[in-house]
Amino acid sequence: MKTIQMTAKTPDIHALLARRKPQYSLEAPFYTNPGIFELDMELIFGKHWIYVGPEPSVPEAGDYITVEIGRTSVLIVRDDDMQVRAFHNVCRHRGSRLCQEQKGVVGNLVCPYHQWTYNLQGALMFAEHMGEQFDVSQHKLKPVHLRNIGGLLFICLADNPPSDIDDMARAMEPYIAPHRMADCKIAKQIDIIEDCNWKLTMENNRECYHCRANHPELTISLYEYGFGYAPNPENCEGLEQYQQTVKRRHAEWEALGLPSNELEHLDDRITGFRTERLPLDRAGQSQTMNAEVACKKLLGDFDEAALGGLSFWTQPNSWHHFMSDHIVTFTVLPISAEKTMVRTTWLVHKDAVEGRDYNLDNLTAVWVATNAQDRALVEQSQQGIRSDAYEPGPYSPFTEMLVEKFCNWYVNRLSALVE
Amino acid sequence: MKTIQMTAKTPDIHALLARRKPQYSLEAPFYTNPGIFELDMELIFGKHWIYVGPEPSVPEAGDYITVEIGRTSVLIVRDDDMQVRAFHNVCRHRGSRLCQEQKGVVGNLVCPYHQWTYNLQGALMFAEHMGEQFDVSQHKLKPVHLRNIGGLLFICLADNPPSDIDDMARAMEPYIAPHRMADCKIAKQIDIIEDCNWKLTMENNRECYHCRANHPELTISLYEYGFGYAPNPENCEGLEQYQQTVKRRHAEWEALGLPSNELEHLDDRITGFRTERLPLDRAGQSQTMNAEVACKKLLGDFDEAALGGLSFWTQPNSWHHFMSDHIVTFTVLPISAEKTMVRTTWLVHKDAVEGRDYNLDNLTAVWVATNAQDRALVEQSQQGIRSDAYEPGPYSPFTEMLVEKFCNWYVNRLSALVE
Amino acid sequence: MKTIQMTAKTPDIHALLARRKPQYSLEAPFYTNPGIFELDMELIFGKHWIYVGPEPSVPEAGDYITVEIGRTSVLIVRDDDMQVRAFHNVCRHRGSRLCQEQKGVVGNLVCPYHQWTYNLQGALMFAEHMGEQFDVSQHKLKPVHLRNIGGLLFICLADNPPSDIDDMARAMEPYIAPHRMADCKIAKQIDIIEDCNWKLTMENNRECYHCRANHPELTISLYEYGFGYAPNPENCEGLEQYQQTVKRRHAEWEALGLPSNELEHLDDRITGFRTERLPLDRAGQSQTMNAEVACKKLLGDFDEAALGGLSFWTQPNSWHHFMSDHIVTFTVLPISAEKTMVRTTWLVHKDAVEGRDYNLDNLTAVWVATNAQDRALVEQSQQGIRSDAYEPGPYSPFTEMLVEKFCNWYVNRLSALVE
Numbered sequence A, B, C: 001m002k003t004i005q006m007t008a009k010t011p012d013i014h015a016l017l018a019r020r021k022p023q024y025s026l027e028a029p030f031y032t033n034p035g036i037f038e039l040d041m042e043l044i045f046g047k048h049w050i051y052v053g054p055e056p057s058v059p060e061a062g063d064y065i066t067v068e069i070g071r072t073s074v075l076i077v078r079d080d081d082m083q084v085r086a087f088h089n090v091c092r093h094r095g096s097r098l099c100q101e102q103k104g105v106v107g108n109l110v111c112p113y114h115q116w117t118y119n120l121q122g123a124l125m126f127a128e129h130m131g132e133q134f135d136v137s138q139h140k141l142k143p144v145h146l147r148n149i150g151g152l153l154f155i156c157l158a159d160n161p162p163s164d165i166d167d168m169a170r171a172m173e174p175y176i177a178p179h180r181m182a183d184c185k186i187a188k189q190i191d192i193i194e195d196c197n198w199k200l201t202m203e204n205n206r207e208c209y210h211c212r213a214n215h216p217e218l219t220i221s222l223y224e225y226g227f228g229y230a231p232n233p234e235n236c237e238g239l240e241q242y243q244q245t246v247k248r249r250h251a252e253w254e255a256l257g258l259p260s261n262e263l264e265h266l267d268d269r270i271t272g273f274r275t276e277r278l279p280l281d282r283a284g285q286s287q288t289m290n291a292e293v294a295c296k297k298l299l300g301d302f303d304e305a306a307l308g309g310l311s312f313w314t315q316p317n318s319w320h321h322f323m324s325d326h327i328v329t330f331t332v333l334p335i336s337a338e339k340t341m342v343r344t345t346w347l348v349h350k351d352a353v354e355g356r357d358y359n360l361d362n363l364t365a366v367w368v369a370t371n372a373q374d375r376a377l378v379e380q381s382q383q384g385i386r387s388d389a390y391e392p393g394p395y396s397p398f399t400e401m402l403v404e405k406f407c408n409w410y411v412n413r414l415s416a417l418v419e
């Protein structure tokens, strides 16, 4: 039995959670340990609402996508009554994956192995050679809970999903509705793999301390002051000016029927989230290389382009930017303790014509560059954290408050759920 | 010690074995858990007779092959007295692998590291610089048990191999003998790697429920009814006709001295096996794209080509098809919990001449295609079974009886041997 | 929780250490088990002096190299006062790796993530947005102990490094000094990855039993008798002659101020080492394809080329050959239980000019070839040792005495330090 692993010392998850030091980054095992990764998948990704993609991923009846939550494959399909449904992508016979592709179109769901055939409501319609005792009603596809919030699809793998998704839906729908996600189409979707724990990807998203030095493209349209600068003699005038701009814009946008004020519930609820409509710099229209719209055909009923950016962040795995001309939406899907997938989707009005109304390179330039920069940063973090010399370091009380809230939420949720 | 693994919950192998539900597929850990894989290697592959290849792999004195059973490399060599022997492929000095290649020819076995030299009976003949106290007789190569059944080589890594190999040999030799394996040569050997547990490879081999939809090439010569269809008004005539054909053919072949009746001992003995000579469809001669012989030079003394196919299945890891013109033989060698090697070997009469008597593409076409199709199916199964949503599903009482027998054998053997 | 590992049997490290049989190779788990690898990294590489490279790796102020000791990255940098220092390559903020490259030049050490800026003494000079409570003095880079012995850089990750490094330094400096490492430059550095445990790499280095059959290039200049041959009627004359040669040369070299006698402390101290200046065969000048110098510009004050080779071996991870014209130095850096990096560095006088004084291919030919041969040998060993059939084999009392001493040192040190 020579290659069997010797597990010299097992980290005690309760002790690790109990001794977490507020305002400091987490201890290394949270980012590196395969056992804690299993807990993350079981308790965080298995028991919370997970953003999986925008509704225009499945525009027509029979359209499906598959999404991998760790080892679990979820099938999202629009049925013949135009309802979007989610199922476990596992045949009830001998367990074959039903749909192999990331997206496709089907009439029924036919298992490739022995052709058990399910309809788009998940009922088993046909199974050959099973004999007369066999009861098809006992072999339906296993459903997965699904919520559509303003065109953003969230699933929950738990039997009893957190009910406070209702509060989030009620709060967020007025913010998102004017951008009319349902009338959008996917212009582009890109997956990247980051060699880091999923929490480093999320923490990186929750601060812009790193933006000025690392994101030349993103900071064309993003105000430096947006994520909290420590006040000092040199910047206090700029900070004050920025706050005035936000105030003025919020008033204008609210008058146009666009809710803009910050809602911040990142660590005080199970289904944590935050939103705010923020002004953009320069042309002020969109997250592009010149801060002007990337798509001439505006979303919804908009006739004004300079609507800033409505941002929406959810725990544990997503963020979204809604502008007047396009939407960018991100989902973070863990692969292993040290590997994570980030899927970025760009959406424009479904009537916009590529080449005429928008150009793909222009539409995607900022976030393609920004994602590549962030990937390098989080991978360098992962490498450093693997060292025995790493110890938790202090968060900035100005620019890393939302990272702290992410960690709070994570530690609270894990503490509440771990046995 | 931050990367040391936290083993939150260890599956209890006794509980898993005890609660196995008859007529249902196994629980997921049997297909995914590295610890159960270790048990499989120690108790199933370490204590049973394992098919490793056909005798014509080592036609001449000095010919050797190496076969990897998990981490253990076995050397099979024909000695100067023409006896086929098996040894552990490990030098008794500092443990270097002796023979690096999958096949080759040697005079003696010389370790590449410090040239300790063994003869083909495994005796250490020469070891430099070891001093006068050193006793060569204490450093022979470690032998491995080997049995040759009609030209099929089986090895057993246990000190005390199951003795019921004798019954299998006695029963099977009359079936195989007429095909004269010892007078064959290897025309082609192909290894493929499947990203699945070895038991999925075996279970897939034990049913043809999946054949009609997935194997257009194999079902040219294979009768659909051969693996058990549920009777229904549409197929009852065909089924009846098929059973008549089998009966008639068996009588003809038995009269020619070819034992043809089914012997079925898949789950009632330690060395489980099954055999039957089955008619082939259309030309009825061989598993080819037109069901005609692929090699004009027939095996043994045959002058009749339409002898159907003698199939032979063994637990835990092989199957074989003997036809009038060629033999196809398969060995399944596990690599890890989710990776498996399948080695396919095609044999023809040793006097057959490529290009004149047979054409390699024609000889191998059906099983090259079928193996690729089966690989896709078992890999899709593995992916589905990894999902937390997988649960064992029911086997067809008609077409999956032999899958059930494979699982019975496996569960029984593991239950008997696990501490 | 289906993929969580079942750790059926855990090797008991105390039992394994206690039952180690002298004069025999180690049991397999020492070469294959990931848990024992963790112990090796924690107790052997974490608590002993580890050779990391020659001083000319960082010739100028601001020059740095990074060295990976398992998961731990160490930064070695020459500060503005020309002192060589070592730090953990981990930012004290959120743990990012500071320097990404294997070598480079810096003014200050600026973290790529949020630009915390450290000087070359490791002090934190600048950290934006951290507020007034923040104390830079509490966030210095973590120092790593560093010793420079005749131009060879050793680091120790422990808080209290073994103090007997002083004895080794005192003993070795007179041997090494005449070769003037500090006046050398790196001509070439090559990393190779070996698929084996680091101890197999080291054991292979500690014997030349394998040299005659495997190293045609190295044995041009290396005397066969150098590592201990069993005396027998055929070789006793050659052996005697070799011992005379060694004696005569030692006398000549000592007279030239070159200490040459063997010092052997491989297993009787914590910081184990051995040295000896040995004659070379044929031209007797250097480890090259014709045993003549590879570089016309000799090292130090040498005007004599035929100075043999001063060899220096340290536990646990290095060996070095100093000749009149060049130095070759080797560091062994474990990656995982079955993967190891070997870094070879060739140095010549810093005033030597490539193309005029030396030719790179000629300089590196012997060890490039020898490393490739050794890689094949140790990888074959690793494969054999993974087999369940491997058991420890006997060492030659003549040619493998130093392998025995390596194993003694290793077993003693692990026994002393394991809890």
Ligand code: FES
Binding pocket: A091, A092, A093, A094, A095, A096, A111, A112, A113, A114, A115, A116
């Ligand atoms: S596994 Fe789906 S039909 Fe058999």
Ligand code: FES
Binding pocket: B091, B092, B093, B094, B095, B096, B111, B112, B113, B114, B115, B116
């Ligand atoms: S390991 Fe085979 S001779 Fe040394």
Ligand code: FES
Binding pocket: C091, C092, C093, C094, C095, C096, C111, C112, C113, C114, C115, C116
């Ligand atoms: S991690 Fe280095 S500055 Fe933030």
Ligand SMILES: [Fe+3]
Binding pocket: A204, A205, A210, A211, A215, A370, A374
């Ligand atoms: Fe960023």
Ligand SMILES: [Fe+3]
Binding pocket: B204, B205, B210, B211, B215, B370, B374
């Ligand atoms: Fe098949």
Ligand SMILES: [Fe+3]
Binding pocket: C204, C205, C210, C211, C215, C370, C374
């Ligand atoms: Fe060597």
